[in-house]
Amino acid sequence: MDVRFIKFILTPNRAAPVHLHKTQNTPEGGNNAGHTVVVDGKEYDFHLLPSGIINPKSVSLIGNGVVIHLPGLFEEGDKNEKKGLKGWEKRLIVSDRAHLVFDFHQVVDGLQETERQAQEGKNIGTTKKGIGPAYSSKASRTGLRVCDLLGDFKDFSARFKNLVRQYQSMYPSLTVDVEDQLKKLKEYSERLRPMVRDGVYYMYEALHGPPKKILVEGANAALLDIDFGTYPFVTSSNCTVGGACTGLGIPPLNIGDVFGVAKAYTTRVGIGAFPTEQLNAVGELLQTRGHEVGVTTGRKRRCGWLDLVIVRYAHMINGFTAIALTKLDILDVLDEIKVGVAYKLNGKRIPHFPANMDVLQKVEVEYETFPGWKTDTSAARKWNDLPAKAQNYIRFIENHIGVPIKWVGVGKSRECMIQMF
Helix, strand or coil: CCCCCCEEEEECCCCCECCCCCCCCCCCECCCCCEEEEECCEEEEECCCCHHHHCCCCCEEECCCEEECHHHHHHHHHHHHCCCCCCHHHHEEEECCCEECCHHHHHHHHHHHHHHHHHHCCCCCCCCCCHHHHHHHHHCCCCCEHHHHCCCHHHHHHHHHHHHHHHHHHCCCCCCCHHHHHHHHHHHHHHHHHHEECHHHHHHHHHHCCCCECCEECCCCHHHCCCCCCCCCCCCCCCCCHHHHHHHCCCHHHCCEEEEEEECCEEECCCCCCCCECCCHHHHHHHHHCCCECCCCCCECEEECEEHHHHHHHHHHHCCCEEEEECHHHHCCCCEEEEEEEEEECCEEECCCCCCHHHHHHCEEEEEEEECCCCCCCCCCCHHHCCHHHHHHHHHHHHHHCCCEEEEECCCCHHHEEECC
């Protein structure tokens, strides 16, 4: 579903210290999701900036598949700089083909949600960061890109005004101070200019030049993918593995390992079907112990038992070579732990993850139940430190989805990540 379900990391088979990242949110997307990263006791929140920006020896790339809100990008950078993130502007590259999110896209995002609520009695639950409207502009070929902003500003201004008029014709209540917006965009363009490169050529040189380690970081998860997710309660881009190719301009041939990231339980922000959701004390405990609050919106995440139907489905699409299972320690206090292993409809197992959300709302979940280990795992640093019952839980997940679990997380910091092999 989103940050809560599955993320993926891809590492083309090379070696040396370059961290290439396409976007904060997915290999596509924008600042509508976030990653909290803890390094040396400092906690950073990233939305558009790649997590690898922390590493002073790495180079971070925001790729062409991202839609970029420039005020948000610089606000995020400045905020993290106050926490100790030095020199980030010198380590960041922005693709000249990336599309721009404007302030009015964000206003329109809110207007669309209000319309849905009024007309259909429900909304999608977007972050109102303008991501959907910006991708709509892109798809309708009226969007503006980074290269347009840095080109002839007179031409950019004319196209910007046309785009505003188009949206005002659809939303008469939309007011935009065009001249003020253009003035700010001109100022942002000069700060952005030193960072901008041709992303396709940059990636090609990185892949075919001296050996480098290349990591592509995704944020929104498989079940938020515009094609494969719980449509229409999804994001507006492809956050499955194919998005890494289209969002960076790299061939499928160059993708090596694909690492899935799943919590030891399931969470979801906002509206949409959630078969294993626990609207009870268990759900509240997971939300509280797991500090399950959206990094971008501050909304509480809905919580439930781990849904292996979803994890298997994500594996079908992404082809994981290994999985990182995080937040195992959140389950430490439970007497028993359940895992969803199959869906039933009208009493019969269904062999697939339903495309239709009305069907997904009606499924009955078949569970396997495990005894809780009732032991604090947060100090575990190797496999043998984990209780036998926790080991059994992990091995069951691994065997059920047919993908090895390479890492197990028992806390926030990187020291709390147990590497299995």
